[in-house]
Amino acid sequence: MIPSFDLKETAHFFEDVLAFRRARHDETYSILHKNNLTVHVQRAGAEIGEQSFYLEVDDIDLLWEFIKYNVASLRVKEPFDQAYGMREAHIIIPSTKTLLFIGQLIKNKLHT
Structure with a gap:
């Protein structure tokens, strides 16, 4: 679950940049889907900690070409x-x- 200061803006990022579709949205919680992926976003206060998550894809360069202009301001x-x-x-x-x-x-490279 991703804590957000502005739930609407965070949900729009997933919809507009990564082509997720909104399955649920209210003032405190959003659920977004794309293919077999689901992301949950929750409204949070200012005291949230930092976090990260990893999304593995088949072709990062193709995805980047699709999203690079939409993330230019980020x-x-x-x-x-x-x-x-x-x-x-x-x-x-x-x-x-x-x-x-x-x-x-990366093809022909093993994880170490």
Whole structure:
């Protein structure tokens, strides 16, 4: 579950940038779906801690081409190769203290 300072803005990020669809939304809670993925977002106060989560995809570069203009105003790190065999992009989810890692296994590299 992702705690959010502005539930509406955070839900719109998942809908507008990552093409999730809203299954439930009220003033305190949102549930969003895409394919076999589900994300829960909850309204939170200012004292929430930092967190992160990892979304593994089949083609990070194709996804990046799809979302890069929609995340241009956010704190992001474009796709890059990690020493542990993943190609990743990083996005701070709006109105949260949450870092979204989006990654893809680099072919011919093993996790260490």
